Amino acid sequence: MEKRYYTIGMAGHIDHGKTTLTKALTSVDTDRLKEEKERNISIEPGYAPLYNDDHIEISVVDVPGHERFIRQMIAGVAGIDLVVLVVAADEGVMPQTREHLDILSLLGIKQTIVVLTKISKVEREMVDLALEEMMEELKGTDFDGSPFLLADSLSGEGVNELKEAIIHSLNSLPSRSVSGELRLPVDQVFTIKGQGTVVRGTVYEGSLETGQDLMILPQGIHTKAKQIQVHSDKKGAGYAGQRVAVNLSGVDYKKLKRGNVLVSSPHLYxxxxxxxxxxxxxxxxxxxxxxxxxxxxxxxxxxxxxxxxxxxxxxxxxxxxxxxxxxxxxxxxxxxxxxxxxxxxxxxxxxxxxxxxxxxxxxxxxxxxxxxxxxxxTEGTPKDRILKVLDRYKSANRGFLLKETSLPEERMEKLLQGHEWIELSDSTVTHSKITDECRKTIDQVVSKYHEDFPLYRGINSGELKQSLKEYPGSLIDYVLEQGTYIQESGRVYLEGFSPQIPPEWEKRCEQLLALLETDGNKVRDMEEYFEQAGIPENWRSDFYHYFVQEKKIVPLDDRKAYSSKVYSEAITRLKHHTNDTFHIGEAKEVLGVSRKYMIPFLEKLDKEGLTIRMEGKRKWVSNVHKVGKQV
Missing domain, CATH: 2.40.30.10 (Translation factors)
Incomplete structure (x- = not known):
């Protein structure tokens, strides 16, 4: 059985005996400040060890009772598991008794033991009256049914019974989680000569070890735990429920204050x-x-x-x-x-x-x-909270999900193991519902593109992602790989789709291609062919793109193009009639064309990796036949 750690709180009206009772339980005077001694009141929360064995460790926090120190009281009860509500038998229920009860209820602390103190100062009738008044006060509240005990701190009457009741109550109470990220709300900051900055607080959740890298929020200051102490005893680690002091490295104590939080994870908001x-x-x-x-x-x-x-x-x-x-x-x-x-x-x-x-x-x-x-x-389950984040961002890395959902890391990882959750990378996840939505949207966009631009093989992948701004690029890439899409030369199209010339333009396009093939390797500007075939200007750009895309023509420059058949035959003829290297003059002689055709043709070969230009010559590369067949 793992050891469990708890911190309990002493609450109640000023001068009802909280500090004296704490001393009777722990032998520690928690009023450590000079002003507290002089005024005989608690100003800051005081802490002391109550009990420790192989199975359980309990600390006490004595919170101020004066109305002027309510804020210190609230800070003191951060992270406590059980409250001992102290009521003096000679005064009964007082304003701060009620306010402390309100605060404890609002903080969700329900485990309570009510103790009537100073019982030796009053008659039994007064004790019974105070008990009755307190029970009436708790009726209908979260603390109704809490155990009541009598104690006198000076004589020691009832102190051992109270201690046993505290241990018994905590033994039936689940301990705080020591797994997951550390959270330690800081309530004290000071410096020790030769040691540096020290912070104190109750570990709210998680744990920390000596040498561990930590962060102080909200400032975002990086630090390290040089040393850890629990009630002045040096420890190698601190756990949820424990009262700890942490010596921090590389931090000026003047930059820290009560209210800062010491954490181990960057995934906190x-x-x-x-x-x-x-x-x-x-x-x-x-x-x-x-x-x-x-x-x-x-x-x-x-x-x-x-x-x-x-x-x-x-x-x-x-x-x-x-x-x-x-x-x-x-x-x-x-x-x-x-x-x-x-x-x-x-x-x-x-x-x-x-x-x-x-x-x-x-x-x-x-x-x-x-x-x-x-x-x-408010009603969302942990799964609902993850899905809400994904509905908004479509995919998210685990660190961001931890921040947005405030889920413990272990809990979130367990949830993400189901088959409906999809890994986009080592740290980024999404849900099948999101990928289905993305797929439907892609289908709509690509189908509409095919309808609007039937001559194009598909939509440019960059253009597709631009039209799907709400979906991250990694999510779109995943859906494209999993769906019925073809990705080719930077374009995306639906499986089974092939570009088609509108029927009313088929004959004119065939005429243009025939004219281009007839002219061989001595072609005119493409605009002349479009003009001769009777194709209007508003269609020329789309048809030209279609001819190139479907490998019916091969552009030489921005004005001239060869028929693919002519281009392929020219490559074959030039290869067969030249050596491994050749001059431009040899190429002109083989193909029978002037320099104005020869230069763009050879530059096209260079661009496609069929030849390499070197010292006024060109050298054929080994894959020329393979490339030539593809052209």
């Missing part, structure tokens, strides 16, 4: 626009208006943004999910499914939260159409 599914708290005091500025918390990041609604202008009193968008002032790293909290900056208030539908949000119009689009996004 950095975006300043996220499509979201938002739940608004029922107890908000102030209106939530269209394009209202809000503070967005996700992972350990805190970024200013604006709410953009597509089906309303106000959200106060709304129940159920609101499909909307948040436009951020600066980019963040996010994945589909990531939880977030939205708070009003002034007056300060937690107004809601939810999950990220699409970390790379688009530009949409106000209206029901956008809501339907976003609704489809």
């Amino acid at each position: 950095v975006s300043d626009t996220i499509d979201v599914c938002l739940d608004v708290l029922t107890n908000v005091k102030y209106d939530i208006k269209q394009r209202m500025p809000v503070m967005v918390h996700t992972g350990t990041s805190e970024v200013l943004g604006r709410l953009v609604f597509f089906d309303r202008n106000s959200a106060k009193g709304s129940t159920g999910n609101i499909l909307c968008q948040i436009q951020l002032r600066e980019p963040i790293m996010a994945k589909r499914g990531d939880r977030f909290i939205v708070r009003r900056s002034s007056p300060v208030e937690t107004i809601g939260g939810g999950w990220v539908i699409q970390p790379n949000g688009g530009k949409y119009r106000y209206g029901e159409g956008t809501i339907e689009l976003l609704q489809a996004e």
Whole structure:
């Protein structure tokens, strides 16, 4: 059995005993700052090891309870698996108790243990009253039915029972995935003399090893893990669920901050626009208006943004999910499914939260159409999400798919093993549905070309791709290779198609070719033959192309051409009456033509690779007979 790693959180109202209880559980005072000691309150999240054996390792994060430090509290609970909600028996439910519950619910954290502390300070009746009040508070919430325990941190009463309850709860809870790409939201950045930059955080997913190449998002800074520590102990690796400190190489700590994310994969999105599914708290005091500025918390990041609604202008009193968008002032790293909290900056208030539908949000119009689009996004299966990307881009490399779908790499690779998925290259894939669509489109384009240009062998492949801009060239090449198409001399045509002269022009074209053959190797300009055969100017270019394409004529230059039969016979005669090398004068004598015909004829032989020009002579190449037969 593989070892599992968890981080739990201590949450609750200020001065309800979270830090003291953490110390009783772990023997570690998590208030490490001078100001925390002086004011006797937690300002930053504190961390400590709780339990470790061969099968399970548990860390504790003690989050600040004061309303002024809610943002630190939200950053502290990023990546926790279970919450110990601390309520002082002498005070009961307080404002931050409720706000912490709201935040935990919006972040999707449901595994909770409620602990009444300071029980030695009050009579049993007060303890029972506080228990009753807390149970009433949780009724109908995600935390209804959570276990309740009593503890006194100073006397130690109930502390061991709490520790056992935590271990028992986590033993029944699946651990975070240690496979796939690393994601470590950074909540602390500092520097150690002689060591350099260090970041701390809870590994959200994946794992990392000493010496591993890493990247810091959203800045895109490349770095390497020089050293890894777990609660001050040097380790060779860190795993999802663990609280780790990572010594980074080649990075100035001043360029980093809380909210950055340490990752191992380049296939993660950095975006300043996220499509979201938002739940608004029922107890908000102030209106939530269209394009209202809000503070967005996700992972350990805190970024200013604006709410953009597509089906309303106000959200106060709304129940159920609101499909909307948040436009951020600066980019963040996010994945589909990531939880977030939205708070009003002034007056300060937690107004809601939810999950990220699409970390790379688009530009949409106000209206029901956008809501339907976003609704489809929320319901899509992993396969649907891949197909949606392919519907838009037609093919995509794996890295791009990972970004667009926010799927774990292993999950995506397993999905892509089905026969309907098509490999276009080592990293680029598409789906049979897309290739079928592409094939139908190619059929339509090529068929229309045959109809419009019956004299041409087929459409130029470059022209074909230009007319199919929505499909990548590699996808078109794949479909052409698999379909009923012939590719020849840079042209594409349907199998079974052959160019045809329109019946009404057949006799005139035959007359032209006969005239050309009769004149042998002393031809006139092609325009004269077209004129003599009675072929109008608007047809001449197409017929000329057809004659060349079907090898009925061989152009010598841009004005003159030989009949293919005459051209082939001239090559044969010249070859038989010359040696391996010959002068232009010898060629003129053999063929009986003047220099104005001889020069373009010999240059044509050079161009086709039948002869090589060298020092005023020409030399026949070995494949002359083979080429001559093809001509």
